Amino acid sequence: MANASTTPTRDPEALPLPPGPDELPVIGSTFDLMRRPIEFVDRVAEYGDVVTYRVAGQRFTAVLHPDRIERVLVSESDRFRRWAGEEWGDTFAGYGSEGLLLTEGEQWRRQRLLIQNAFTPARIESYTDAMVAETERTIEEWDDGETIELTDETSKLTLRILTRALFDLDLEERRTVVRRAADALNARANARSLSAFLPSWVPTPTNRRLHRAMDDLETLLEALIAERRADASDGDDLLSLLLAVETDDGSTLSEREVRDQLITFLFAGHExxxxxxxxxxxxxxxxTDTRRRLSEEIASVTGGDPPSVSDLGDLTHTERVVKETLRLYPPAYAIFRQATETTEIGGYRIPDGSKLTLPQIRVHRDRRFYPDPEAFRPERWTEAFEDSLPEYAYFPFGGGPRHCIGMRFAMIELELVLPTVLSAVTVDPVGGPDLAFETGITLQPADPMDAVVHER
Ligand code: HEM
Known part of the structure; x- marks a missing residue:
């Protein structure tokens, strides 16, 4: 018998396609508009909550209402698979394809069950000392009055935390190998560059750089895996878990699957x-008022000691700052899916194979759900406000079976790193408050994020 909750109510074949601008002949070309992702989706949204548009010969359907987003991600998730730019030659150029982010079906399910063991509350709690210690070590390296570049410094820090907590590895000397690979992958995915729309074998400078950087990374990771295999001791980190695992049928992860998990976690987990x-x-x-309030909260909760996991329940304002940051600046700015059958959303026909975008960057700034949506106002995150918010009006970590496996890790990391930094230094941005963005795989600031640090 058909499951009524997942069966569309009407014959989708009889429905009209969603409305939308056929091409976007505004201010120059579509490519120009892609440089301003927020304005781009705002323009698309003028046509409704389910809208089609074209970019570089590909038709997309943007889904902009929380209830419909819930259907795609959660209640009807089996009608949609993850889309990673295959028709454009694969955004990830085949790298990490056996890792959790890119596998599908049974292979994904087996991996997810296994890897979940590294993300239980108890495991995450065991990583928190490393989170604080690596933050203190990074702050130590800053001189009073020095200008730092925030994306570089935070990337150094989160990579240290990730490799130490999850893999028990020290990649310090080989950090540039990982960074070069992440930068090359973002450059390839950047909608501004032609490479984003070409297969990865076309020898553009961006593609050549990507292959060089990823080959170096794969070589490094294979060496690290061989080292760990040779090490007789049983660690309880994720890498040891991946190497030791045996499923019910006695099978283990292939060498390639282990390497691709490392690639996946290095990218998904640090940037x-x-x-x-x-x-x-x-x-x-x-x-600065919010910053002052935050500093007061931190001082009163921690009493000047490094924050620990037991403080988190009392760091209410810190948590609100993190939530508001992920609302206004969602690092994963959109989720991509592809329909695996013809279906219906919002009264429209979504043909089999349609590519869907679910853009957090727009939904998180929708004034139907957020008063004064462009303002950074952490205090909006009261319990009453959260209760009144439709569930998928806020989804920085996605939702449904493929929601971010690192969500709790990331939230605790952010809620521990921020107090550790703010108790030691003030960080004053050199540039103005307004930011321009680049949409690679993640939402990147278009310009350097210089800031001056002062000891407190
Ligand atoms: C603020 C930080 C983070 C954000 C905003 C974020 C966001 C996301 C989102 C939106 C997805 C779902 C993508 C989709 O449905 O297509 C996702 C998946 C994923 N994330 Fe995160 N993430 C963060 C941190 C992390 C961390 C720290 C890790 C690892 C330690 C991680 C590992 C992953 C993995 C492996 C997946 C794929 C899960 C699957 O398909 O089963 N992420 N993340």
């Missing part, structure tokens, strides 16, 4: 959190 920290420090630097 997103680094961007969130960058944007939080930027916003706090331009909202």
């Amino acid at each position: 997103t959190t680094a961007l969130a920290l960058t944007y939080a420090l930027h916003a706090l630097g331009h909202h």
Whole structure:
């Protein structure tokens, strides 16, 4: 018998396609508009909550209402698969394809069940000392009055935390190998560049740089895996878990699957959190009242000691700052899906194979759900406000079966790193409050994020 809750109520074949601008002949070309992702989606949204548009010959359908987003991500998730730019030659150029982010079906399910063991509340709590210690070490490296570049420094920090907590590895000397690979991947995915729309084998400079950087990274990771295999001791970190695992049928993860998990976690786990920290420090630097309030909260809760996991319940304002940062500046700025059958959304026909975008960057700034949506106002996150918010009006970590596996890790990391930084230094941005963005794989600031640090 068909499951009534997941069956569309009308025959989708009889429905009209969603409305939308056929092309976007505004202010120059579509590419120009892609440089301003927020304005781009705002323009698309003028046509409704389910809208089609075209970019570089590909038709997309933007889904802009929380109830419909819930259907795609959660209640009807089996009608939609993750889309990673395959028709454009694959955004990830085939790298990490056996890792959790890019696998599908049974292979994904098996991996997710296994990897979840590294993200239980108890495991995450065991990582928190490393989170604070690595933050203190990074702050130590800053001189009083020095100008730092926030995206570089936060990326260094979150990579240190991730490799130490999850893999028990020290990649310090080889950090540039990881950074070069992440930068090359973002450059390839950047909607401004032609490479984003070409197969990865076309030898553009961006593609050549990507292959060189990823080959170096794969070589490094294979060496690290071999080292760990040779090490007889049983660690309880994620890498040891991946190497030791045996499923019910006695199978283990292939060498390639282990390597691709490392690639996946190195990328998915460090840059997103680094961007969130960058944007939080930027916003706090331009909202000094909020920063002062935060510092007072931290001092009264921690009494000057490093924050610990037991303080988190009392760091209410800190949590609100993190939530507001992820609302205004969602590092994963949109989620992409592809329909695996013809279906209906919002009264429109969504043909089999349609590519859907679910843009947090727009929904999180929708004035139907957020009064004064462009303002950075952490105090809006009261319990009453959260209760009144439709569930998928806020989804920085996605939702449904494929929601971010690192969500709790990231929230605790952000809620521990921010107090550690703010108790030691003030961070004053050099540039103004308004930011321009680049949309690579993540939401990047278009310009350097210089800031001056002063010891407190
Ligand atoms: C502020 C930080 C982070 C944000 C905003 C973020 C956001 C997201 C989002 C939106 C998704 C779902 C994508 C989709 O449905 O297509 C996702 C998936 C994922 N994230 Fe995160 N993430 C963050 C931190 C992390 C961390 C710290 C880790 C690892 C330690 C991580 C690992 C992953 C993985 C492996 C997936 C794929 C899960 C699956 O498909 O089963 N993320 N993340």
